Amino acid sequence: MQGILRRSAIEVVYFDLGRVIVHFDVDRMCRRMAAVTEVTPDEVRAVLFEQGLQRDYELGRIREDEFFELYCRGTGKRPPRDRLFQAANDIFWLNLANLPIVAQLQAAGFPLGILSNTCETHWRYCYEKYxxxxxxxxxxxxxxxxxxxxxxxxxxAAADIAATPPDRIFFVDDIAAHVEGARQAGFHAFHYAVDPAGKNQWEAARALADALRGFGIRFNY
Known part of the structure; x- marks a missing residue:
């Protein structure tokens, strides 16, 4: 039988973005932003992470314009804005192993969501590119x-956005603490144990497919 057998108690599947749908390389981001800014990668990393700029951006406390101004203040430089954001965004590539799983779920009309710690710029870039x-x-x-x-x-918030009870949601994330947080919130959650470089992505995808089938979501993979 093709596609999904809709006998599952799961009504929505949420995926994390980073390392589940797309891989990314923070070191590359720091190197590329440093080259555009004419500072060192360690200086970029200090501004973004040690000073908390990236966290504030991912929490929505600041928007893109303010991020740029604070980045310039933190580095003492004013690089070309377009080139800086291009450098910050050109760090992603698709996790090819999970695409067939996602495509099968989408083709069957199964409701999917993204639940991610991310910033405005990275989300817009990935959404438009992929x-x-x-x-x-x-x-x-x-x-x-x-x-x-x-x-x-x-x-x-994720349950409210999907208008779905937590116990009807299945969530996939590569970070164990995020999986545990989801379980404590009442979600069914799966730890997608992928290597940071994505070397074991095919094995991790097979484990994810098995976990989905274990909740009654059946598909060809």
């Missing part, structure tokens, strides 16, 4: 919600 993301119905994004995984508020 057409598969446009098939995700629900977008529970930290910069819109104002909370980050594993905070309970982000899971409550």
């Amino acid at each position: 057409a598969i993301l446009q098939g995700f119905r629900f977008h529970a994004l930290s910069w819109r919600i104002g909370a980050m995984k594993p905070e309970p508020a982000v899971y409550r």
